[in-house]
Amino acid sequence: MLKELDTPALVLNLDVMEKNLRRMSMLAKESGIKLRPHIKTHKSPYIALKQIEYGAAGITVAKLGEAEVMSRHGIKEILVAYPIIGEKKLERLKVLAKEVNIITSLDSVEVGEGINRVGAELGKEMQVYVEVNTGLNRVGKDQENTVELIERLAGFEYVTIKGLMTHAGQSYKTKNKEQLQEISVQEGEYLVATQRLVKEKLGIDIPEISVGSTPTSYIGHQVAGVTEMRPGTYVFNDGTLIELGLIDEKDCALTIVSTVVSKPDRNRVIVDAGSKTLSSDKGGFNQGFGLVKNKDVYVSWLSEEHGVIESMDVGANIQIGEVVEIIPNHVCPTVNLANELIGYRKGKIERFIQVEARGKNK
Known part of the structure; x- marks a missing residue:
């Protein structure tokens, strides 16, 4: 089948994907917590609906554009895990909130003011997750400042604080399983401790404790008090998760099928998948830009339409015209570059699975 495809192409082993869905759903079920997967990995309503079919309680999106696409396909339980600010976005949120049970996230009073105004205009409460920094140092405040923020948010009539959330993205750069275990446990315990501190100081009960990232989901769901997890990459898996030792090559459902177009010398071959296909985002991976399956070599560097494989005597084992499969380092931006996935x-x-939410970055 692969040799018949026009390359480069993103192909999806449906059996492996469904096995991945079952595995994460079972982890959540056994732990008694909710699974709210992040659809930024696949950006496909078809796959999001599959995740719900396999037990997800709802979905997570990064941007309103993704939420709008998913809503059109009947998905009505959506967390927007990104601060929403600005009049145009608030108008779009208002439209969505009429049709969807939508939760938004924030880490500031300024964002809370806008959300409260939308609630007032609709005459309904707006549920929010407050994002807490557990080490990634992206959005989210520390524990003390989170408590102060929640005290101020509690004064908004139409804002209801539904949960605390975090994304321990630093987990993708851990060096070993011991380090990953430490970050995974810390992520959950820090949120639970913050929840307890809010109750002690403000008398406010916050029901949901939501952790994110695929690496920590394999461990963090075991932390007492965690009620929800939001993994994304698990649906396909990728080179970073192989390097972390969490999965094997056979667990990677999505690969890039590419054709060898040139062999300038014995130690260098060129494939037709460059940065416009593979993405130049290495994620947490330390070697190259993609693992060539069954060849034990990596894509060394990329230009826009060329993937260069440099390795001693690589040309002896790979021929011009040969079709190879590449496991991307970071599958999420790779999928966002494609119009469709070929499911087999x-x-x-x-x-053929349409990536309907690709480029929906607003």
């Missing part, structure tokens, strides 16, 4: 099962194409 047992060597036969079953369906």
Whole structure:
């Protein structure tokens, strides 16, 4: 089948994807917590609906554009895990909130003011997650400042604080499983401790404790008090998760099928998948820009339409015209570069899956 495709192409082993969905759903179920996967990995309503079919309680999106696409396909339980600010975005939020049970996230009073205004105009409460910094140092405040923020947010009539959330993205750069275990446990425990401090100081009960990232989901769900997890990459898996030792090559559902177009010398071959296909985002991966399956080599560097594989005597084992499969280092931006995924099962194409939310970055 692969040799018949026009390359480069993103192909999806549906059996492996469904196995990944079952695995994460079972982890959540066994721990008694909710699974709210992040759809930024696949940006596909078809796959989001599959995740719900396999037990997800709702979905997480990064931007309103993704939420709008998912809503059109009947998904009505959506967390927007990104601060929403600005009149145009608040108008779009208001439209969505009429049709969808939408939760937003924030780490500032300024964002809370806008959300409260939308609630007032609709005459309904707006649920929010307050984002807490657990080490990534992106958005989110520390514990003390989170308590202060919640005290101020509690004064807004139409804002209801539904949960505390975090994303321990630093987990992707851990060096070993011991380090990953430490970050995963810290992520959950810090949120639970913050929840307890809010109750002690302000008398406010916050029901949901939501942790994110695929690496920490394999461990962090075990922390007492965590009620929800939001992994994304697990649906496909990628080179970073292989390097972390969490999955094997056979667990990677999505690969890039690419053709060898040149072999300038014995130690260098060129494939037709460059940065416009593979993405130049290495994620937490330390070697190259993609693992070539069954060849034990990596894509060394990229230009826009060329992937260069440099390795001693690599040309002896890879020939011009040969079709290879590449596991991307970071699958999320890779998918965002494609219009469709070619879903196959047992060597036969079953369906073409549209990446309908690609480029929906507003």
